[in-house]
Amino acid sequence: MRNRLKVLRAERDWSQADLAVRLDVSRQAVNAIETGKHDPSLPLAFRIARLFKLTIEEVFDDGQD
Amino acid sequence: MMAKTEDRPPRRNTALLWALLGMLAVCFSANDLMAAASVPASRTWQPLGVLVINLLMVGAIWGLSRLKPSLPKAVLLSVLLATVAFSGFSVAATVVKVLIATKTLAAPWHWRTIVVFTSNLLIGAGGIAGLVWLQPWKGWNDMTGSGEPVSRATRRANNLYGVKELLTLLAVLALCLGAFSKDHPFAAFSNSPVPLWVPLAAIPSWLLARALREWWRARADEHERRSSDFGRNAAAGVFLAVTPAWWVAARAGLAPQPDAMVLWILAMVVSSIGLAWRRYH
Numbered sequence: 587m588r589n590r591l592k593v594l595r596a597e598r599d600w601s602q603a604d605l606a607v608r609l610d611v612s613r614q615a616v617n618a619i620e621t622g623k624h625d626p627s628l629p630l631a632f633r634i635a636r637l638f639k640l641t642i643e644e645v646f647d648d649g650q651d
Numbered sequence: 652m653m654a655k656t657e658d659r660p661p662r663r664n665t666a667l668l669w670a671l672l673g674m675l676a677v678c679f680s681a682n683d684l685m686a687a688a689s690v691p692a693s694r695t696w697q698p699l700g701v702l703v704i705n706l707l708m709v710g711a712i713w714g715l716s717r718l719k720p721s722l723p724k725a726v727l728l729s730v731l732l733a734t735v736a737f738s739g740f741s742v743a744a745t746v747v748k749v750l751i752a753t754k755t756l757a758a759p760w761h762w763r764t765i766v767v768f769t770s771n772l773l774i775g776a777g778g779i780a781g782l783v784w785l786q787p788w789k790g791w792n793d794m795t796g797s798g799e800p801v802s803r804a805t806r807r808a809n810n811l812y813g814v815k816e817l818l819t820l821l822a823v824l825a826l827c828l829g830a831f832s833k834d835h836p837f838a839a840f841s842n843s844p845v846p847l848w849v850p851l852a853a854i855p856s857w858l859l860a861r862a863l864r865e866w867w868r869a870r871a872d873e874h875e876r877r878s879s880d881f882g883r884n885a886a887a888g889v890f891l892a893v894t895p896a897w898w899v900a901a902r903a904g905l906a907p908q909p910d911a912m913v914l915w916i917l918a919m920v921v922s923s924i925g926l927a928w929r930r931y932h
Contacts, residue, residue: 603799610802614930615874623932624874 588647591620594638672709675777678770679705728787736778742771811867818860825852882925886918
């Protein structure tokens, strides 16, 4: 699944580790989500969206539109 | 911005390090020269060769301790210091074992026995002191990326995993020490009998390590959990495929009898590779 995590992170000048601390996950988890190797669960997707004050659809794109 | 105290590389007292390594060199020399004096002249080269290797090891510890933090440094320094500690304590334990076997433990010790026992005890303690002081495991941060900020949940999960690994190591170490045989180097993983203290030490450590593994899985983040499950599924797949094939091959005389420990080791290796591949790939 495509996502804007890297862009959103760069806009705030956060490293993957910084984002991982804010989401309470490992840096590897952030990297795997960013590169599309791991699709986050719904609870984690909500946490990500809330952190950036966006909706899930604004962060993630399942390519169905 | 001022760097946090924990970000600064620790300043080490060079004189203390020299003293520790000098003590190790003296103890190795005393022990190996004593051994050289007690063997026939034609075999003197053996303990002297061991002495050269031991002194090279001490020199390597010194050289590595001067390098900047890196993964190779962390690995080599950890292995060298652990080897020093293990060799010292194992020889000291062997001295006590021999004295017990010859029923001379309570009798006054010969001065040579005192020198060998004391020097090896100091070697073991020196290895542990070096590990505690130099803390080579901090270089492992390069691999885990934990030099960066880490969330509280991740730190807790990592600590749990570290304790689990230590307990596993303890179980394997008990098995290796209990089943050690010069004639059969792989006796630890054979079906040969072991003394009663081995299961008493190894089984609780192993079972506790497995319980901690499940606790870690419950507390790890979802990516870690999926990586772990991926490794386990791969291991189960290999086990389910190999076991019956080996069993049938053995019945047809094409292979030796299936060995549970070989299958277990295979499953553990596949599980670890699967977890690491999914985690870091």
